[in-house]
Amino acid sequence: MKISEILKNKATISFEVFPPKNNQGDISSIYHTISELAQLNPDFISVTYGAGGSTKGKTVEIASKIKNDYHIESVAHLTCISSTKEEVIKICQQLKENNVENILALRGDYPKDQQFDKEHLEFHYAKELDQFIKQEFPNDFCLSGACYPETHQEADCFENDLKALKEKVDAGAEYLITQIFFDNQYYYRLVKEARKRGIDVPILAGIMPITNSKSLLHTAKMCGCSIPYQLSTMIESYYHYPEAMKEIGINYATHQIIDLITNGVEGIHIYTMNKPEIAQAIFKNIPTVLKELNHE
Numbered sequence: 001m002k003i004s005e006i007l008k009n010k011a012t013i014s015f016e017v018f019p020p021k022n023n024q025g026d027i028s029s030i031y032h033t034i035s036e037l038a039q040l041n042p043d044f045i046s047v048t049y050g051a052g053g054s055t056k057g058k059t060v061e062i063a064s065k066i067k068n069d070y071h072i073e074s075v076a077h078l079t080c081i082s083s084t085k086e087e088v089i090k091i092c093q094q095l096k097e098n099n100v101e102n103i104l105a106l107r108g109d110y111p112k113d114q115q116f117d118k119e120h121l122e123f124h125y126a127k128e129l130d131q132f133i134k135q136e137f138p139n140d141f142c143l144s145g146a147c148y149p150e151t152h153q154e155a156d157c158f159e160n161d162l163k164a165l166k167e168k169v170d171a172g173a174e175y176l177i178t179q180i181f182f183d184n185q186y187y188y189r190l191v192k193e194a195r196k197r198g199i200d201v202p203i204l205a206g207i208m209p210i211t212n213s214k215s216l217l218h219t220a221k222m223c224g225c226s227i228p229y230q231l232s233t234m235i236e237s238y239y240h241y242p243e244a245m246k247e248i249g250i251n252y253a254t255h256q257i258i259d260l261i262t263n264g265v266e267g268i269h270i271y272t273m274n275k276p277e278i279a280q281a282i283f284k285n286i287p288t289v290l291k292e293l294n295h296e
């Protein structure tokens, strides 16, 4: 089923996983993660795409298993900046053969590789990937896109990032998932300003429960997301207490989700970091509030 069909009737709860990285290319550990997440009854699970390295090609395999073995809708992430049109067609064909009907169409980050040839790219922006998939596979996929509550790092301003977002939606993205944020006000601002500019597709809130101070600081820097004063003091105080940081991360994310649901969010997308126990802990904290998301 296409995620856009689900979103017509309800707000969604979803999870993101990534293909495990190891030298042997062994991804079997992901299936334990998915089995655990499946018990939480998500509307869909998305699988990230690594354009290079050992996980290349694993996205299709994992997204297909989620759909066909676990009977949960899956969304395959697909980046285009270092891909050729031929490669994109091949991946879409594989997804189609495996009944995966949903693609999160992304540009991806520029490879750090010095040899990377920026002059001869077949795709420059995510919207071109949307247009290309729509042209080659007109009715096969529901496409979605990424959006940035605190502005994408390469955009010169929020306004221009929103202009680019509108173009991406016009090119075929039927719903959006946000970059992580720790201050819900950025999400509310994005939704309000997007609506003013005619971006009327659902905007799902991407929430990352932080469970480790070091990785939080690294991820926030990488994603260009700010850390509110209250959270930064907690990190400073409990930097050397991993168990305390885990409790703080779970409770901080729980609080963000309660606030988002109270304010009518259209979907919660949890970046699980392949740690199902964290998502389980959040669900255990607020079972009734989560039901409220869909007025059950």
Ligand code: FAD
Pocket: 047, 048, 049, 050, 051, 077, 078, 079, 104, 105, 106, 107, 108, 109, 110, 124, 125, 126, 127, 145, 146, 147, 152, 153, 154, 155, 160, 161, 162, 164, 165, 167, 168, 177, 178, 179, 180, 206
């Ligand atoms: P785009 O929408 O193309 O935007 C990129 C930049 O170009 C922005 O600054 C935008 O303002 C600007 N821009 C767009 N159009 C124009 C235009 N016409 N003229 C001028 N400027 C323009 N990365 C991975 O490698 N694998 C993943 O699986 C993955 N999953 C992600 C999931 C989510 C929910 C999010 C939020 C991000 C994910 N990323 C992933 C990271 C993403 O690839 C990077 O953030 C990347 O830098 C931008 O991708 P995009 O699709 O948002 O790009």
